[in-house]
Amino acid sequence: MNEVAIIFVQNSHIIFIIWLISTLIATYIGVQRGFPFLAFINGIALGPLGLLFVLIQDNHNRKACQFCAEKILKEAKVCPHCQRNVNE
Known part of the structure; x- marks a missing residue:
C-alpha cells in the first residue's frame, strides 16, 4: 500500500x-x-x-430553433440567434 x-x-x-x-x-x-x-x-x-x-x-429546458437549429429555451418567443418568431 x-x-x-x-x-x-x-x-x-x-x-x-x-x-x-x-x-x-x-x-x-x-x-x-x-x-x-x-x-x-x-x-x-x-x-x-x-x-x-x-x-x-442533456438539457431538457431547451429545444432546437425550427429556422436555424440553434438550442434555445423552450419558453422563447424569438430566437436570439436568427431573430425569428418561434411561436408554435
Whole structure:
C-alpha cells in the first residue's frame, strides 16, 4: 500500500493538471449547453468522470430553433440567434 501512496504523491501535479483541465472543459461544455454551475460542480468534484457526465447530460429546458437549429429555451418567443418568431 505504501507504493501506491508514493506513486500518487510523485504524480500529484499531473493528477492536478488533469483534474483542472477536466473541470475547465466540463464548465465550458456546460455553458454551451445551458447548465454551467452543474457542469462546474461535476468537474470539480469528479474530475474526468464529471467531464464524462457533462458530455452525456442533456438539457431538457431547451429545444432546437425550427429556422436555424440553434438550442434555445423552450419558453422563447424569438430566437436570439436568427431573430425569428418561434411561436408554435
